[in-house]
Amino acid sequence: MSLLIKSFSAVLLALPFSLSAFSDPLPPDLTYRPLPTLPLSRVKAADEAQKAAVVQRQSGLLNERYDLSDRAMQGVMMSGGRKPVQQGVRVKLAAGLTWDALAGMSSDGIREKNLLPPGFLPLPHVKHATGGQVFPDRQIDEIRRQEGRDLRRFDVNFDFPDHITPEFPPPIFLTTRPELGDVSRGQLLTIRNFYEIMNGIVTPVQMEGLRLLLTPFPQEEFNQTEDRKVAEQSNGVTCLDCHANFHTNGAFHLAPDVRPQAARFRLDTTSLRGLYNQQIHGSKRSLRSVEDFTEFEQRTAYFNGDHMSATRKGVHLPSRPNQVAMMAQMQNIIDFPPAPKLDPMGKLDRSKATPQELAGEEIFLGKGHCAECHIPQLSFMDNMMHDLKLERFYQIGKTYNDLVTLPDGPIKTFTLRGIKDSPPYLHDGRLPTLADTVEFFNLVLGTKLTQREKDALVAYLLTL
């Protein structure tokens, strides 16, 4: 007995020593968001005073990386006919370099000589240390007009010019009523007008799902506490504040799945069109159902991966069978925009497509390696995540506007159906036009396309 006590005491004595090696001294707010320490009035005054410089710094970075001029493609409109598609490569190259010369270099050579166009690097948030959702002005103004709800942040503005964002409001196509075409009536769906617009078109279950998707709930930057970034106390944001009319308005945020803050990459809102065929959700999380995704975003403060912080501001825990299922069912009837030149297998109809578009399809399926992930029969995705390993081309760890450029790692394959409707491109919106995406993948995949082939590929992408 006494022997047992002795050995037990020996263990107890030894314990502090063996544990001391685990007393990791890293700062406590690497994973958890720090609590606010100052009254809102002081934070707001400081944020407002910084705002002009914050906006100017971001616009400096964008202008250094891109040609953001308004150069519309002749006669090519987005699916609602409200906004032209922008043309040409907008990512800037180092002086004296050509795209062909760059594509001819090895990844090591490009990295060592620091020649990767900065526009191909991960794109920082306007104010990376704060992060959070940033809405384009059209969305802010329309929600103000219809609901009197404030989406305008006092610390940042939306950064890309309007012509580099999706048309607003985007059209809505339903899988259940294809013959109706766009059912949006040219309006932005909100909690005020959804019933009138959708009455008779959707089922009671879908209608209730839609109502919930349009109901504001408190979020990190939009709430009633001193942690908010809006002047007025806010009821919060809705799912469709970013996924405007179930598409996207280009609103951005930081990835919820990465910490610490400087390593979180920017996220450009993805379209919900064609969700019914999508098997994984979230650029990093690979959630296996839209139900999981919907439920989870409600309880983690919309894309912050932080249930602790969400709870403090007023968490919404939707009932899985009664609410989440309905929200999911509404999302699952959102269709892609019509693509009249595609046949049922996702291939171009030879009687309708131009020779250039057909040439583009051939490159898409062959030399360009596009279809290896963007499989036409699977709605131009493969329901997988892939790592492009862009870090082969740049030295990791450099800081741009408080974002540290680190490898992206595997990211979900996004659909290309209706792709002309959703600039800017890539998960963080770093590529303003389709021509930019062609140059990007030409380099990353080493496909060595000619200019004629690149142009054909862009022409093909416009038919999707």
Place this chain on the structure above:
Amino acid sequence: MRFITLTAILTTLAAVPAMAQFGNPGGLDPGTRESAPGVPVPGQTNVPDRLFTTLAAQGGMVEVDLGKLAQQKSRNDAVTAFAKRMIDDHGKSNARLEQLAKQAGLQLPTEPAPDQLDVKQRLSALNGSVFDAEYMRVQVTDHQKTVQLLLWVIASGENGDLQRFASDTLPDVLHHLQLAQNIVSQLTGAAPPPTN
């Protein structure tokens, strides 16, 4: 000579245009005096700055210390070359940090943290290839932690000079991490690092 190198480094760094940092004013310490809104008056001892300088100084100190230990104990060329690089690179960044801390009126620690002393003691008892592998594994963990520390201060720090120091240092630390992972891979057969 050493003075010249240091001066050269500091001059080069001073020539780089000051990159504006915009932290989240919501995270400022309540007592922070500001020279402009959201910009702390230099020379204050804010909690994040103090914590960062303490941890960074201790980390740098340990890298040099362990580098010297490895130079004494190891016969492996890759390990001794890595150890030399640690002594050189961290020697330089420690000097810059010391300078910045002095400007900010921050006292740097003179002793490593207890867990770091434990590691040194543990390594001192090892020899030969066992030492090599363990030293390099410790280097991987230490550099992973340093990456976290630097990322943290880039977003959450308050003193702009310290944040710029972190931004400038991070690519080298990531490179060291990769070197260490490569050597661990050579010594133990572990998988090589995922990035280039």
